[in-house]
Amino acid sequence: MRFSNLIKIAYRSLMKNKLRTILTMIGIIIGVASIVTMMGIGEGSSSSIKSSFSSLGVNAIMIMPGAQNNGGVRSDAGTGQNMTVEDADAIREFCPDISALSPIVRTSAQTVYGSQNWHTSIFGVNTEYFTVRNLKIPKGTCFTMAENKSSAKVCIIGETVVTNLFGAGANALGQTIRINKIPFRVIGILEKKGQNSFGQDQDDVILGPFYTVQKRMLGTTNVGQIIASSTNEKVTNKAVDEITEILMQRHKILDPEDADFTIRTQSEISNIFGSISTVLGVLLTIMAFISLIVGGIGIMNIMLVSITERTREIGLRMAIGAKGKDILLQFLIEAVFLSLIGGFIGLGLGVLFSNLVGLFAGWPIIITTNSVIFAFGSATFIGIIFGYLPARKAAHMRPIEALRYE
Amino acid sequence: MNDKPVIETRDLTKTYTMGDIVVKALRGTSLKIYENEFVAIMGPSGSGKSTIMNILGCLDVATSGDYFLDGIDVKKNTANQLADLRNQKIGFVFQAYNLLPRTPAIENVELPMLYNPNINAKERRERALEALRSVGLLERAASMPNQLSGGQQQRVAIARAIVNDPVLILADEPTGNLDTRTSFEVMEIFQKMNALGKTIALVTHEPDIAEFTKRNVHFRDGSIFKDEMVANPRNATEELKKLPPKEITI
Numbered sequence: 001m002r003f004s005n006l007i008k009i010a011y012r013s014l015m016k017n018k019l020r021t022i023l024t025m026i027g028i029i030i031g032v033a034s035i036v037t038m039m040g041i042g043e044g045s046s047s048s049i050k051s052s053f054s055s056l057g058v059n060a061i062m063i064m065p066g067a068q069n070n071g072g073v074r075s076d077a078g079t080g081q082n083m084t085v086e087d088a089d090a091i092r093e094f095c096p097d098i099s100a101l102s103p104i105v106r107t108s109a110q111t112v113y114g115s116q117n118w119h120t121s122i123f124g125v126n127t128e129y130f131t132v133r134n135l136k137i138p139k140g141t142c143f144t145m146a147e148n149k150s151s152a153k154v155c156i157i158g159e160t161v162v163t164n165l166f167g168a169g170a171n172a173l174g175q176t177i178r179i180n181k182i183p184f185r186v187i188g189i190l191e192k193k194g195q196n197s198f199g200q201d202q203d204d205v206i207l208g209p210f211y212t213v214q215k216r217m218l219g220t221t222n223v224g225q226i227i228a229s230s231t232n233e234k235v236t237n238k239a240v241d242e243i244t245e246i247l248m249q250r251h252k253i254l255d256p257e258d259a260d261f262t263i264r265t266q267s268e269i270s271n272i273f274g275s276i277s278t279v280l281g282v283l284l285t286i287m288a289f290i291s292l293i294v295g296g297i298g299i300m301n302i303m304l305v306s307i308t309e310r311t312r313e314i315g316l317r318m319a320i321g322a323k324g325k326d327i328l329l330q331f332l333i334e335a336v337f338l339s340l341i342g343g344f345i346g347l348g349l350g351v352l353f354s355n356l357v358g359l360f361a362g363w364p365i366i367i368t369t370n371s372v373i374f375a376f377g378s379a380t381f382i383g384i385i386f387g388y389l390p391a392r393k394a395a396h397m398r399p400i401e402a403l404r405y406e
Numbered sequence: 407m408n409d410k411p412v413i414e415t416r417d418l419t420k421t422y423t424m425g426d427i428v429v430k431a432l433r434g435t436s437l438k439i440y441e442n443e444f445v446a447i448m449g450p451s452g453s454g455k456s457t458i459m460n461i462l463g464c465l466d467v468a469t470s471g472d473y474f475l476d477g478i479d480v481k482k483n484t485a486n487q488l489a490d491l492r493n494q495k496i497g498f499v500f501q502a503y504n505l506l507p508r509t510p511a512i513e514n515v516e517l518p519m520l521y522n523p524n525i526n527a528k529e530r531r532e533r534a535l536e537a538l539r540s541v542g543l544l545e546r547a548a549s550m551p552n553q554l555s556g557g558q559q560q561r562v563a564i565a566r567a568i569v570n571d572p573v574l575i576l577a578d579e580p581t582g583n584l585d586t587r588t589s590f591e592v593m594e595i596f597q598k599m600n601a602l603g604k605t606i607a608l609v610t611h612e613p614d615i616a617e618f619t620k621r622n623v624h625f626r627d628g629s630i631f632k633d634e635m636v637a638n639p640r641n642a643t644e645e646l647k648k649l650p651p652k653e654i655t656i
């Protein structure tokens with residue numbers, strides 16, 4: 001009964017000065033909106049990184065030319081010109097724990113069909129690449145081993161390429177496109193994958209036979225990268241050791257420290273990016289929390305000013321029977337009201353912002369119940385903490401002095 | 407005269423100290439006000455009228471001496487108990503009305519009952535409307551203070567003072583900001599309240615306002631120097647009729 005009266009009192013005095021109420025809330029609105037947005041971005045990116053790496057296959061192993069750069073000061077890092085098809089063949093032959101393997105070369109080129117042209121990435125891979133990357137070709141077929149050996153001018157293209165060269169939904173199968181002026185026949189269309197967690201369009205790609213891209217387009221004998229799959233998750237690390245040994249032998253390297261290649265497993269990478277995005281998420285949340293605290297200080301400032309301004313009102317309330325604790329609670333309730341309503345509006349805006357960010361920047365966004373609870377909890381917390389000081393100041397006024405205040 | 411004092415003070419003193427300066431605002435005041443009395447407290451500026459009103463209203467405490475309000479020894483009460491006394495035993499009317507701005511008259515009148523846990527929302531509204539009716543402002547219940555004249559605002563303040571049915575109404579210069587006609591209107595309301603049994607003490611500088619009350623207590627230098635009954639209190643309703651008709655200024 002008494003408490004409901006206090007709520008009524010607080011509500012009435014907030015409604016009495018709507019502009020002040022709104023100004024006080026703005027800090028909290030911005031704080032909560034940014035917490036929700038930041039947490040949404042953080043959650044979204046870390047979970048999409050996790051899922052995109054697991055779609056790559058938990059057993060995937062990437063072998064890249066160039067030294068491990070975890071020492072930081074290696075001078076020969078990233079030379080990247082020392083891995084060959086023979087290395088790939090040797091791994092396949094001597095590493096028993098590998099089930100599929102593909103060398104990769106990569107370039108980018110202008111592609112032309114009719115009057116349309118499009119700049120995109122071209123990957124040269126072998127048939128096992130599709131197994132390792134878990135790629136499907138719902139329309140058309142993959143090229144054969146023979147086509148790879150003979151550097152056949154065939155390719156499999158992603159949906160984005162189809163859209164840009166042929167128009168959305170058009171039938172591209174069997175058509176001939178020109179890549180760097182070389183005619184290629186389209187024999188397959190990749191299953192649509194959308195954006196990966198870094199915002200790259202995974203459908204903006206052309207896959208051709210390894211030798212076709214390596215010899216006809218790049219004119220080199222090097223391999224950009226080798227991607228492999230271990231037979232199962234348990235032997236991944238063993239496979240890595242075997243590959244390391246094979247390559248060291250082939251490259252005549254004695255000390256693993258001097259290796260001119262880098263091996264990464266899928267789980268390693270997903271852990272690294274997972275933890276990066278967790279750290280990023282935490283940082284973003286801390287920043288958002290700081291803005292919430294600034295919002296709280298805003299509440300405190302405006303409440304301190306308004307308490308001074310309302311000194312006579314406080315005196316009057318005391319003169320007609322308000323106790324110190326009634327005044328304290330009134331102002332605390334006002335502060336919590338402000339924070340909660342601000343929190344609610346902030347939540348709405350946060351959801352809106354995150355979706356806009358998701359829409360325009362193409363970032364994945366996930367808003368969890370936890371982040372909503374966290375946003376509300378911290379808004380209330382801020383309200384109580386920063387409302388308490390001014391409220392206490394008001395409660396400790398002596399009625400006669402408050403009444404006389406001018 | 408009734409034999410039960412609503413107010414009884416014995417040797418009240420009040421001293422204000424500001425650094426080296428010591429002001430003796432009250433120097434041993436003993437005063438009894440009985441039930442259904444209507445007292446005007448008069449005296450020159452600085453004689454201690456507001457000081458004693460604030461002590462009687464439990465807004466301030468005396469430096470020494472005793473004060474019994476409705477038989478309660480006020481000295482023995484904590485700050486919270488004093489708040490309850492102010493809420494339930496006293497209705498205070500201020501010179502400057504002290505209504506909450508941007509708050510309708512009805513809500514201003516409801517205010518003391520919001521601090522009274524024994525009154526529910528329905529009763530609160532009913533009693534506030536009744537109080538507004540008794541000051542003749544029922545139809546202005548929804549008006550904001552700035553939409554009311556000074557006299558009307560003071561009547562809302564009186565409604566607020568009586569709404570918790572206090573044993574004592576205290577008013578410090580309630581007509582101080584008002585012209586003759588509205589002063590008389592306010593006094594008419596006080597006389598009506600007094601006729602209904604309320605005990606009222608008010609401070610005024612104006613002898614013709616004091617003539618509407620039943621007893622005049624004169625202060626000088628912090629003590630009572632004259633305390634006399636008014637032989638024939640003026641009747642505010644009659645006096646209002648004698649006033650020239652309300653001027654209408656454009």
Ligand SMILES: Nc1ncnc2c1ncn2[C@@H]1O[C@H](COP(=O)(O)OP(=O)(O)OP(=O)(O)O)[C@@H](O)[C@H]1O
Nearest residue numbers: 422424429430431450451452453454455456457458
């Ligand atoms: N808070 C205070 N601090 C210091 N001195 C005060 C305070 N309040 C009142 N006084 C002093 O106490 C004396 C009595 O003041 P009080 O306000 O009671 O006078 P009053 O009779 O109400 O005068 P007025 O008719 O002008 O309202 C004065 O000398 C005044 O200066």
Ligand SMILES: [Mg+2]
Nearest residue numbers: 455456457578
């Ligand atoms: Mg005074």
